[in-house]
Amino acid sequence: MSTWTSAQEYELTEENLRLLLDNKIAAIRIRDFASPEECARFATAAKRGNMQYYNVSDRIGFIGLAQYQYRWTKTKDEFLDDAVKAQADVRAVFNESFDALSRLMERLRAVWPQPVALASEGGRQYFAGIIRSTSDKIDLHVDWAPVNSPDYVIGTIDAQLGWNFFAEELESGGHTTVYNSPWNPEIVPGEIPQSYGLDRTLIEGAPHFAYRPTAGDVVIFNTRNPHEIGPGTAKPGGSRVSIGSFVGRMPDNRLVLWA
Numbered sequence: 001m002s003t004w005t006s007a008q009e010y011e012l013t014e015e016n017l018r019l020l021l022d023n024k025i026a027a028i029r030i031r032d033f034a035s036p037e038e039c040a041r042f043a044t045a046a047k048r049g050n051m052q053y054y055n056v057s058d059r060i061g062f063i064g065l066a067q068y069q070y071r072w073t074k075t076k077d078e079f080l081d082d083a084v085k086a087q088a089d090v091r092a093v094f095n096e097s098f099d100a101l102s103r104l105m106e107r108l109r110a111v112w113p114q115p116v117a118l119a120s121e122g123g124r125q126y127f128a129g130i131i132r133s134t135s136d137k138i139d140l141h142v143d144w145a146p147v148n149s150p151d152y153v154i155g156t157i158d159a160q161l162g163w164n165f166f167a168e169e170l171e172s173g174g175h176t177t178v179y180n181s182p183w184n185p186e187i188v189p190g191e192i193p194q195s196y197g198l199d200r201t202l203i204e205g206a207p208h209f210a211y212r213p214t215a216g217d218v219v220i221f222n223t224r225n226p227h228e229i230g231p232g233t234a235k236p237g238g239s240r241v242s243i244g245s246f247v248g249r250m251p252d253n254r255l256v257l258w259a
């Protein structure tokens, strides 16, 4: 399994993107992806948006959807139907601030020689750009579609990254730690393993890298590596406000995005 040659942050270039996809480096950071004013507008619009919660105990607010929520209990058609409303909910935030998803896709297109587009299946587009707002922790998990979503087109990727843009940061904490131990679970045909709340023996002794979710920046990492977000302390009325999606590399080297 691939190992980092260096646990630091790099700039976005074609070579670094390939190294990240191949899990040779820990992270890419795009500094000043948005101006302080754009960040403030985005955070305000997000807090006014159609924020939903997974449950009452963890206050993890989100706008949009995650394909992952559909893997056990819902059909692909339901997912693709719901993607339309989810994209509109996120679009409403963009309309009051700026289009972080298109900007990110343009930044990828500027360095990647193959096409960069939303994932799609049967002529229908996946949703990308889930907005999150929380100061809670997020438990150790992996995001790896070949195992999580084998019956979807994204199940055919050979590498998966996640990007997040931070519009508002916490007073302290809320760091993301990525452990260099790419997930390779035992596969039982017809079963999709749990990928959230993973056992910590999985990361024992693994090199790790923690990044600061600093307002204005985008950070990209390889989500096949187990990762977690630490709890934090918000500024008054503040939160860790982010938007992100996955980026998969298809066998023909196209990059596809979904959340």
Ligand SMILES: O=C(O)CCC(=O)C(=O)O
Pocket: 138, 143, 162, 163, 164, 176, 213, 223, 227, 229, 242, 244
């Ligand atoms: O918000 C973050 O720093 C990381 C969120 C995450 O788990 C992901 O992008 O896969």
Ligand SMILES: [Fe+2]
Pocket: 141, 142, 143, 162, 223, 227
């Ligand atoms: Fe994740």
